[in-house]
Structures are given as C-alpha cells and as structure tokens.
Amino acid sequence: MDEVTPPPHRLLGGFLWPVLFAGVLALAGCSKQQTLQALFQKATPHEAYARQLHQAGLDGRPAGRTWLAAADKALRDSLVVTLPFAETGYFRPERPLAASYRYAVRVGEQVHVSLTLAPGAGARVFLDAFEVEPGRMPLPVASADTMVLDFRYRAENDAQHLLRLQPELLAAGRYTLKVSREPSLSVFPVQGKTDKAVASFWGSDRDGGARRHEGIDIMAPRGTAAVAAVAGYVTRTGETPLGGRVVWLTDAAHNEHLYYAHLDKQLVSPGQHVQPGDTLGLVGNTGNARTTVPHLHFGIYRGGRGAVDPFPFVRHTESPAPATVGPDRRSEFVRLRNAAWLQPTAAVSNGGSRSRTRLSTQEPLLVVGQQGPALRVLTAGGHVGYVPAKAVVSAKDAPLRRLNLADDKELLTGPASGAPAIGVLVAHASVAVLGSSKDYSLVRGPQNEIGWIVL
Structure with a gap:
C-alpha cells in the first residue's frame, strides 16, 4: 500500500x-x-x-x-x-x-x-x-x-x-x-480506409425520400478488401435487389449483426468463424448501387432494436485539448475582474447556459481544476463551476486592502460560524484581505496563513 x-x-x-x-x-x-x-x-x-x-x-x-x-x-x-x-x-x-x-x-x-x-x-x-x-x-x-x-x-x-x-x-x-x-469496433470494415472515406451517412434520403439510409457508405476502389470488424460467425451470404452481393456477420458478444452490401465478390461461407481483419469480400457496386462508384454499404442491426447508426462504432479517436492553458492555478484563490455568472460548462466564451450563482468581484474563488482556458472554481458558498482564466486576478497578488486587526480574531477554515478554527490572529497583526463573502473575509496573516475571519 x-x-x-x-x-x-x-x-x-x-x-x-x-x-x-x-x-x-x-x-x-x-x-x-x-x-x-x-x-x-x-x-x-x-x-x-x-x-x-x-x-x-x-x-x-x-x-x-x-x-x-x-x-x-x-x-x-x-x-x-x-x-x-x-x-x-x-x-x-x-x-x-x-x-x-x-x-x-x-x-x-x-x-x-x-x-x-x-x-x-x-x-x-x-x-x-x-x-x-x-x-x-x-x-x-x-x-x-x-x-x-x-x-x-x-x-x-x-x-x-x-x-x-x-x-x-x-x-x-x-x-x-x-x-x-x-x-468500439476493433477494425475498420474496409481495409486501408478510415472514417474519412465515409461519403453517405445514416438517415440520408433514399428513393426520393421514400426511405432512409440505414447505414454508412464507405468509398473505396473496386476490389478493396471488406474485412470483419469484429470476431464472429458468418450467418448469411447471398444476393438481393437492394444490397447486391451481401455478407451478414454476427457479433454474439454484443447481440449485433454487421451487414456488408454491394460486394463485388463474397469470399466467406455461412457458418464460417472469422477474426477481426479477415477478408469477407471485395468492394463493388452490385444491387441498386450499380449506377454508382464502388463502395461498401455497412450497417449494424442490434437484436431487438433493429438498425442503428454505425458511424459511432467506427469514428476515429479524437485527442482532448491540453488540460492547462497558461499557468497552473490549482489551489490558488482568485477573484473576478467583473461580476459574472458561474458557468456549468467550461465553454464559457460562448455566452451560453449559466448557473443561478452570481459572482461578485469581492468573492474569493478557490481554483480546484483547470480545463483549457477555463478554471473550475469553488465558491465560498460551496458552489462549483467554471470561469474564464482571463477574467480573474490573483487574490494574493491583488488584495482588496491591508489592515491591522483591532483585536484577536479566530482564523477559520470556511466562512461559517461552525467552521473549524486553524489558529488565532492576535490584535494589531497586519493582514491582507483577499476577498469577502457576506460577513466573512478571507485574509492572509503575517505568517502567510490563510483563513476566514469576521471583521
């Protein structure tokens, strides 16, 4: 341990x-x-x-x-x-x-x-x-x-x-x-291609709007290998007026059926067990695709639910943006330059949704996280949300004021009468006021101790 x-x-x-x-x-x-x-x-x-x-x-x-x-x-x-x-x-x-x-x-x-x-x-x-x-x-x-x-x-x-x-x-x-x-599919269904090769998506009109596209079309030269995207069993092959030469592959682990259509050739037989990457057939334009350029129609049918959009199953991985833009301000107290609303999302620059918490320029905010150009902050009242990093100043570097205490003050961990005490600031001690919330002020004492007092 x-x-x-x-x-x-x-x-x-x-x-x-x-x-x-x-x-x-x-x-x-x-x-x-x-x-x-x-x-x-x-x-x-x-x-x-x-x-x-x-x-x-x-x-x-x-x-x-x-x-x-x-x-x-x-x-x-x-x-x-x-x-x-x-x-x-x-x-x-x-x-x-x-x-x-x-x-x-x-x-x-x-x-x-x-x-x-x-x-x-x-x-x-x-x-x-x-x-x-x-x-x-x-x-x-x-x-x-x-x-x-x-x-x-x-x-x-x-x-x-x-x-x-x-x-x-x-x-x-x-x-x-x-x-x-x-x-979630371990292999893209067309060898050598990625989701950038998808030219027609789920839900597009077909037959003048009489039906919707229940799959995605992956463009590839004739003869390109159409491969098993998962391990499973070939349950059916054949030829239909719409799909032309088709292969059905069952993913028993997820109760899903993968549909490969418009193939030029089928290279597997029903009952055959395949591994990810094994060739099932070759891309073509059979069936109702005979007037189009070669491509693979790829569909997914879930047991008890019918067709679902296959694109999320094959969409490439996107890497997140850097977590921190600018200085690392975690564990630092900051204040807003101008009053603003606490945001429930890090996309604070679009002026979109806001929380019910209004933040003043006096309130100290503890930075508990950073997401790109946004800071996740904890308010004195216990609310958590985001503010733009560019909209704040350091409470330590820009205190509201400095003063000498008139009498002894108990230093608290939070702005509440029941908050635990972490020490005492004696009379005449010089303190910097970093922010205030209702009757309480966040101060930094002569030994750089930080806590809340009632002024």
Whole structure:
C-alpha cells in the first residue's frame, strides 16, 4: 500500500485529525484486498469504501458525513463537458469533495477514461460512470479505482453519462483526468480506409425520400478488401435487389449483426468463424448501387432494436485539448475582474447556459481544476463551476486592502460560524484581505496563513 503521512494535529469539523486519521488508516490497511474482492462482487469500489466508512463509524463523523454527502451531490449537480476533454484538478484534504462531469454518448462508442496522479499524490481515487435520465436513479455502467487508472467502457444507448471522481478521505494532491471517445469496433470494415472515406451517412434520403439510409457508405476502389470488424460467425451470404452481393456477420458478444452490401465478390461461407481483419469480400457496386462508384454499404442491426447508426462504432479517436492553458492555478484563490455568472460548462466564451450563482468581484474563488482556458472554481458558498482564466486576478497578488486587526480574531477554515478554527490572529497583526463573502473575509496573516475571519 502507499505510504500515508499523518496530517497535522488540528480540528476538523469538531473532532481531532488524529482520530479521523486512525480510522482512515484502518481502512487503508485492508483497501487493496477489499478492492480486489469488489471486482468480483456487485459492490463497486466506491460502494465498498462507503461501507468501510460505516463499519469504522466514520459516517457519523463530520468529515465522513461530508464525504458521503459530496458523493450524493455529485450525482445530482454535475458540470457539463463535451468529449473529448482533459482537466486538471486538486484534492483538498480538509474539505472532502467529489467532481462530476456530464457528457453525451452515442450507442457504439467506447469511452476512454484516464486518470493520472501527480508525483507524491498517493491517494486512492474512485471513478464511477453512470447513465443519467431525468426522474430516474443513475444507472451504473462502469466503475474503477486507482488500482485501474485507465479503463474503457462501451455505450449501449444514446444517452447522457455522468462520471464521478472522488478521492478517499484526507486525500491531497493534483491530478489530470482525460475522457475521450473511441470506436468500439476493433477494425475498420474496409481495409486501408478510415472514417474519412465515409461519403453517405445514416438517415440520408433514399428513393426520393421514400426511405432512409440505414447505414454508412464507405468509398473505396473496386476490389478493396471488406474485412470483419469484429470476431464472429458468418450467418448469411447471398444476393438481393437492394444490397447486391451481401455478407451478414454476427457479433454474439454484443447481440449485433454487421451487414456488408454491394460486394463485388463474397469470399466467406455461412457458418464460417472469422477474426477481426479477415477478408469477407471485395468492394463493388452490385444491387441498386450499380449506377454508382464502388463502395461498401455497412450497417449494424442490434437484436431487438433493429438498425442503428454505425458511424459511432467506427469514428476515429479524437485527442482532448491540453488540460492547462497558461499557468497552473490549482489551489490558488482568485477573484473576478467583473461580476459574472458561474458557468456549468467550461465553454464559457460562448455566452451560453449559466448557473443561478452570481459572482461578485469581492468573492474569493478557490481554483480546484483547470480545463483549457477555463478554471473550475469553488465558491465560498460551496458552489462549483467554471470561469474564464482571463477574467480573474490573483487574490494574493491583488488584495482588496491591508489592515491591522483591532483585536484577536479566530482564523477559520470556511466562512461559517461552525467552521473549524486553524489558529488565532492576535490584535494589531497586519493582514491582507483577499476577498469577502457576506460577513466573512478571507485574509492572509503575517505568517502567510490563510483563513476566514469576521471583521
């Protein structure tokens, strides 16, 4: 197991750090064994860890309750991203949080999730993907923890998916998350070609609008090999008025039937087992394609659902843009140059959707992540969203004002009366006011300590 360094002895949510640390250390001692067990049980690693919190009595402690509440909130209040994307983030040991991202998927796509922890960040992190639909409980589709930093899963429906990322208690450090889409078919169905060769797509008009195109047309010279995109069995060959010479290949693993049409020649027989890349026939223009240039009509039919768009099954992989543009501002407090709305998506430059949270120029924002030119920030009120990096100033470099305290002030971890104290600033101490929210001010003390006080 990773070496765990005990945190300093200070109050956290009404109980001592060492008490919480002892409980978390007990969890860590058996985490790998229990994670391996979870891989063979219905419980996900996240669920197994939550059960361990309960068994250790930590779900009754403030930090444990906060961790569980953050996990639940992430399923109801997610940020919106477009695949592919990359984002850097920051774990805060004193405040358990969970990040969640919602994105659209198409049936047949393969989603690739990759998490990289910065050197020194030995935290265990849980990744859980869900299919989400209004009015329905999130449906788990894939789960992992940091025993598997890189995993893939296949989308079975056109849907909205949500990825939740949450570290274990007391986790600290930085990370980079990348999520992209890939083709789920292991081989493109025409040898030597890619999705750039697709000239006619799903849904295009056929026969003057009397029917719709139930597949994609892949342009290739006559005689080019049409190959098996998956391992499976040839279930049928023959010749039809529309498809000309055709081959049907069954992918039993996914209850799908792949349809190859307009072939010049068929080179397989029914019952034959093939591997990805094996030649099924040669591209031609037989059937109702006899007046067109040679191409392969490729279709996919799912058991019980009929034809589906094959393009997401073969679309090439796109790499996400760099996660960080400009300086790394994670764990830094910033303020806005001008009042603005907190955005639920990193595409903050298009003036699109906005959250209900209005941010003033006085409010300090903690940068907990970066996605390209956008910063993911945590507000004093606990809201999470995005602001443009170019729209902020460093609170440390541009304090609102400087003053000497008139009397002693308790330094708090948050802008609330119940927040744990991390120290005391004595009377006449010189402080820099980094921001304010309601009755509280974020200050930096003479020893560079940062916390909240009531002025």
